[in-house]
Amino acid sequence: MYTLSAVTKTYRKRRQSIEALRGVDLDVATGEWLVIQGRTGGGKSTLLQILGGLDRPTTGTVTFDGRDLTGLPESAVTRIRATSIGFVFQAFNLIPTLTAAENVEAALVPLGMTGERRRTRVAEALDSVGLADRARHVPSELSGGQQQRVGIARALVKQPKVLLADEPTGNLDEDTRDEIVSLMHQLWRDLHLTLVLVTHDAAIAERAPRVAEIRNGRLTIRQDSPTKLSAADPPEREAGHQHREHEAAREFQPLERPAADGGL
Ligand SMILES: Nc1ncnc2c1ncn2[C@@H]1O[C@H](COP(=O)(O)OP(=O)(O)OP(=O)(O)O)[C@@H](O)[C@H]1O
């Protein structure tokens, strides 16, 4: 899905320059679940913004789905972002005056769909995160976990190929964090998404198939288990032990929760 070669990002502020990324090479396979960890200021959000086409590298190349994002005009990158890439943020970033449904619908406006099609998609997206009965609530009438579910529905309503999440559970308590991670796992598996998840949370990273760490702008793969096989590959195409590994990846539960937690 992604190939990054020698990506650097230098921010210049007055006379100061900050090297946020110092030569990142990274492949992200289609259907992969990749966790990115690292200390504060290491460059995680910078990398995610570059993956999302929200920012461009200073040098190096970023290939997304066979196209070099660094060579495309802004309008083409905006189009890719609107159709193929969903973002989930730590602070939810919902518009406080809009209802859950309107917040989700806002992601479809750039796609030029009819109102009726938009509303069907919004209802499906809210349903997929278990919030069909909260569509008319504004964010202040929702819990933190519910607001993040709206955030996830807003990311998914455009039916993206990729979901990029920057500390999506950073503002939530532990139980809610577990619910949100389980939900993201379920959606990743069911929708055959490619998921890149930035988290400080060791409990989430421990169970991830592949974990990268960024320190001081340099990325290393810290954990790369054989279960990282793509959720998009149909299992029947695989044979022998590979098949079992694939099943293990599909069954991978980021955090196990007792069944009594209300479910998803
Ligand atoms: N727009 C910007 N202008 C100037 N410097 C920036 C900008 N964005 C980030 N930086 C700097 O780049 C470095 C990397 O920042 P980044 O936000 O990517 O870190 P991070 O790993 O996401 O940290 P955190 O875990 O705290 O979110 C930091 O030193 C930061 O101060």
Ligand SMILES: [Mg+2]
């Ligand atoms: Mg960050």
